[in-house]
Amino acid sequence: MASITKPLIPLVRLEKNSLGLTVRDYEGAMSTLCAGCGHDSITAAIVRAVFELAIPPHMIAKLSGIGCSSKTTAYFVRGAHGFNGVHGRMAAIATGANAANRQLRTIGVSGDGDSLSIGVGHLTHAIRRNVNMLYVIENNGVYGLTKGQFSASADVNSTSKRGEPNLLPPIDPMVLALSLGATFVARGFSGDKEHLVPLLKAGLEHEGFALVDVISPCIQFGDHEGSTKSYAFTREHETLVDDPVLLGEDEIIAHLPEDTTTSVRMHSGEVLRLRSLPAGYDPTDRASAFAYLEERKAQGEIPMGLFYVNESVPDVHELNETVPEPLVSVPYERLCPGAGALEELQQRFV
Amino acid sequence: MTTDTRPAPADRDHAVRVNDCALKLANVNGSGSASANMLLMKAIFRMGIPVSGKNLFPSNIQGLPTWYEIRANRTGHTARALDYDLMVMMNMQTYADDVREVRSGGYALYDSTWPLDPALVRPDVTYLGVPLTTLCAEHFSAAREQVLMKNICYAGAVVALLSIDVDIVSSLLDETFHRNARLRESNQLALRLGYDYACSHFDCPLPIRLEPMDANAGKILVDGNTATALGCLYAGATVAAWYPITPSTSVMDNFTSLCHRYRREPTGETGPDGEVQYRSDHLILQAEDELAAIGMVLGASWAGARAFTSTSGPGLSLMNEMLGLGYYAEIPAVVVDVQRTGPSTGMPTRTQQADIVLAAYASHGDTKHLLLFPANPAECFELAVEAFDLAERFQTPVIVLSDLDIGMNDWVVPRLRWDDAYVPDRGRVLDKEALEQLGTFFRYAGEDADHVVARTLPGVSEKGAYFTRGSGHDKLGGYTEAPDDYQEVVDRLARKHAAAALHMPAPVLETRDGATIGVVAVGSTEPAVREALDLLGDSGLPVDFLRIRGFPFAPAVREFLDAHELVFVVELNRDAQLRALLTVETGVDPAKLRSVLAYGGLPMSARQVADGITAGLES
Ligand SMILES: Cc1ncc(C[n+]2csc(CCOP(=O)(O)OP(=O)(O)O)c2C)c(N)n1
């Protein structure tokens, strides 16, 4: 079946961003996912985030692996180059793309199967390298596309559609990321766009690897009673650690009382303000982020928000001191040492 | 200490032979012998004599047997020899085997600090005892030095025995240790100790001896992995991703140091202590595994960089799925496979040409790749550059099949040349202007004469945006499960692959008058084949030789097969992989293709080829 394009006639006068583009300009092909699939809501949140940040569509590179979740790169920003690679390897491919062109705004979309089983090696090492990208895990606790097997994020005793309990302990991508020294660790819920969009925006503005785990219920195989990744279960158990807002540098923040907020200045100059709901939660303190996550989990809660951010760690390019311009735009003349140098360096071969 | 020189039996072959000898040095790995062996090899090279050095080493860091073979030959036949004129026995563990490999009438040098077991004495071999341990214990105080200097000491004895130019050896030591006077002195002393001992105790030089000649003007001594790295540098590769694996590791080690030297730009700023600040024009990523390495290469190439990875068999196996992605989604990639002995982990430090079939069809589904077969380090350089041009021209992975023998041994090859007029072939990439002029861009439509379609790069223009996928797609780039639309694309891919045959490096043809049979080979077996064909030619059997350098096969390959009654396919694997590929891809009658195979992990020797052909003709 060919992909379906969306009708482009705007029904209402649409808001424009600073590039003069509307949210429609950031949409993609029509989704072919099941109606009500959490992944589609995340697509909408990504569209909103890049629209609000006014990122030129052609400067976005969107990459994914294989799975229902990974299909969604086709459903946002049609003006961006997309790369739907193979199962589990998106992080590696994205690392290469980012290596070649550091100016691209790299967005990776993956599933919990794609990221936490077959691709966990690449995810962990992309975190270690601090590749400058937004990495979204659309986390439904199952392999949607292969019809509902448990994924590595399924909770113990969460049940499948057929009622079997999951026996193995889950990998919590947030705890995993924190343990690896990730520089941006956040969780959102596909059912809470207001909370998710600022997280995605902050992740995009973060100079380094921004991991956003989004609980995204699978209508077909994970939204039943007994599943801990259903809409109902997530709504009942979520605990917000923050109420994030990404503000322009000069924007007035009067409506947020100073004493209950933490602000993080992003490399882009923008300021991320987090109104932390648990009083005193400090997203720049890694040890307490760990403790908080473990403590809430023990209480059966699903904490949501920006758990940890560190803007001071160099990304893969800074670490390797590459030139500021994209490697793809370095002219060949500068790359080739020339015949003279070849002649000279062969002195050591005689 | 007594000398062990025995009177030679009258029937011994002790005629003087100049510039034609093979020596083998049996060592313990990790004992520092490599530099002594290299020293000898390099000195012979500087004397202007054709020479080869082959390191037969274990997959181990310290303590196991290791050998180094040097063959000097005035006519340029430097393939691996199978028996040796002089054996330097520095490893008691292997004495028995080493003695056995000395040719009748040959010599065995050993450390006479300890007596030789009489069981090892062969009447047709001359034993040359040099009390290396005693000499070094007397002249060096540090324990480590006493061990290390034994190597240079035996080298000194070999220099005297073969009449290698001692001034050349001495100046090589000076060059190596120009920054360290103390080490320089020690090495020079050790050299003298061995040299003087040999001069005063044996009849130096031996009948097998070396004399300066002039065969190496304009030549260099270099290993293939260094040359490959240079090729990647000159081709303009900016992104490299890899996972360490013998015998390919030195490709990236060399690329890294070359980039450090040639690919950093001063920023104009200085650091806190006034040091010049640099920024790099490259990014080398040590990946978490080979799946990641090829993924990074595909990502970087997709974004428009020249990117490559280097690996060996196990890594190539892991890369399969993504090589298929590169093929189907039409993404350039350069993969250097320095082949080693398989299957599985196999013998990591031994050579083979056993990845041919894997490389040709790597990945599931109908997949075919472009292959290049360098035969020596000079070709590693040339074909590395060619690999990038082909990968971008045809928007597909190119696998360069080198092997351990080429990659890790030093070969005498013509000086590498570079033409400053070279312009990289970046293939059909639409820039912003071209896109502006275009109505609508469709990724897989609009093929050229070679069935190549135009691509676009991210970050250039919204008009060029498309969705790259390894899933079924039609020529517009859209997802498809429709049989006709799917087939239309894969049929073009088959045509594109076939069209590449005309762009691959031409095979190298060597003909002899009256030849009705031929030999086909690739890569490192070339010197053995050429020597064998000289031997056969001298004995009245003219044989033609075609060395293939690329897959898909150029039309000249089929023509060669058709033009000969019988063709021997010489290769370093058990299953006759090149023969299989020739059979499948050219449609030639398999009955006329005979195999000459060696797959024990060591480089091919001329005798194996000649014997294989002779046996094949008799059967
Ligand atoms: C190498 C490989 N193995 C298996 C598959 C089959 N497969 C496709 S999607 C998938 C799981 C996807 O799960 P997840 O990443 O969680 O995505 P979801 O569909 O749940 O969004 C699997 C196992 C494949 N495509 N490739």
Ligand code: SF4
């Ligand atoms: S199977 Fe589940 S994950 Fe896949 S599209 Fe349907 S609801 Fe979404």
Ligand SMILES: [Mg+2]
């Ligand atoms: Mg899933």
